[in-house]
Structure formats: structure tokens, C-alpha cells
Amino acid sequence: MSATPFLVLSAILFTIGCVGVLTRRNALVVFMCVELMLNASNLALVTFSRVNGNLDGQVFAFFVMVVAAAEVVVGLAIIMTIFRTRRSASVDDASLLKY
């Protein structure tokens, strides 16, 4: 079972996540795309763990999941706070510091 297809899939998913962060307006969807990028990197970590024959890669993927969970909790709370004051979940509307 070769490792390259897994790495290519991981690269493709990461790129799709990148494009999503750049193009989408809804803060929630931007957040989902960030999650997609984190997951793509996890796939690469697990693949390299198998290539090298040690479990360090899997431990790192586990840590990435923990950090992603913490990030989602705080991020969604921020989105909710912004929505409460501004009645919008669009990243373009939260531009109060601009002026």
C-alpha cells in the first residue's frame, strides 16, 4: 500500500480548505474550511506514521484534534457574540475597526 496517494489526497483537501477560507463569506463556513485543512494535515501525519513505522505521527494527529476542538469552541463563541451584536454571520460585516 503506497503512501503517495494518501499524501496527494491530503494535499488536495488542504488546497480545497484554503480556497474555501479565501472565497466564502459566512464565518461558519470559513470555520468549517479551517477544520478541513486541519483534517488534511492529520491524514498526512497518520500516513507518515505508517511510513516510518512509529506512532509519533498518530500522537501528533491526536494533539491536532485536541487543539482543533478547543479552537472550535472559542471560535464558535466569538461568532455567536458577533452575531448577537451585529445580527450577521458574514465576515464582511465585522469591520468596525476599519473606520
Add this chain to the structure above:
Amino acid sequence: MTAFWILSPIMVLAALGILVVRKAVHAALLLAVVMIGLALLYLVQDAPFLFAVQIIVYTGAILMLFLFVVMLVGVDASDSLVETIRGQRTLAVILGVLFGVTLVLGVAQVSVGTITGLAKTNADGNVVGLANLLFTNYVFAFEATSALLITAALGAMVLAHRERITPRASQADLARQRMRDYAATGKHVGPLPAPGVYARHNAVDTPALLPDGTPSQSSVSRVLVARGTVKSAPALADDITEVVREEDAK
């Protein structure tokens, strides 16, 4: 490898779907597809513990959190297609494709050498091996994540908490306010009329009919009105008028 070739097209298609769907709910469901696919790929690659964690933490906890926030923020909060920076979307897609091509070509040309495989490492079981690493080499990182999780939970509580600055309106206050509204604008004091209940149709999306036959706007929820799913009451009663006409002809 069969699992990979079946799962990877599905995952890439679902991920591309996240880029184009308008509604956040659909994006969350497509993300769930990608995450379950990733979990299965972990299983294929000798990582059963991460398979379970991926299913429980990502599709179980994080995506449910996303769906809860989608419900709070409003299901109809769909993306606007207006570009605030001109040409930004096109540029982003071009740059993204370039980045992806570079990354894929780079990764595809790298030779990863012989694949050792995890058969020997997982001899005592994957979970035991992970625990051995986690509680020896990475024990400080593990402790640090516990601090991170507690801080994140506290932060979310502080952010989501709303301090009440005005006293809560009691039932007596509400009644007084209603009477004041009646005195000022003549707004109806009593409860709102119920939605349509007819002999053959009984649903909250059908407005009640007033004595003169016009539908009462205040009898249907304004959420349904905003979504545009309110049925027309006179249309439902069309055949009734015919029956009445036939009766009259007799």
C-alpha cells in the same frame, strides 16, 4: 487500497461541495462526509484509536456544535454572492489551484522510501502503543492540552454569557405594556388568532380566515412568512366555494 480509491473521490467531491453550497447546514453535512471518510482512511492505515477519536470528536462533537450554532445564527443565513473586493474570488481560485498543483506535484515527486508499516509497533495494540508514547515522551504536551481545554471552555463561557442589564419583565409588566400599547396604537390586547384549522386541512402554515374571508396575517408565524412557505387559505377553499355554488343552484 480499494477503500482508498472508493473513498477519495467521494471525499474530494464533498469537499468541493463545501465551496459551492449556499447554506451553512449543507456545508456542515458535506464536512461530515469528508470526516467519516477520513476516519475510515485512518482505520485502513492501522490507526484504530484515531478512527474512534475522529468519529467521536469530529463528527460527534465538533460538527454537532457547528449545527447548534447554525441553528442559533439562523438556518436561512446563507452566503451573499456580492464581492466586496472586486476580482477577489477569481484571484483566490487561481491562486488556490496554483498552490494545489504545486503541492500535489511536489508531494507526488517525493520518494518516501520503503514503507515500514505499523504491524510491529501495533503488536501490543495501537492504544497501548499510543499510551506509552503519550505518557512518557509527550507527557508535558499532554498536560498542556489539558490547560488549553480548560481555558477554551472558560473562554467560551465568558464569551457566550450575557449580563442582564435591565430587570426581567414580569407577567404584570407585560400586561401593563399591552394595555399601554392598546391605549396608544389600538393594538389588539388578547392573544393572537390561531392558524387555520379547517375540516380537511389543519396546519400552522395556513392562515386563519377572518369573517370577511380575508386571511389573517397575524395568525401565522413571521418565520414562516420570511421563508415564504405560507399556504394560501382561499386556494385551499376553492372547491368549497364550488360546492356552495352547487348547493345554491339547487
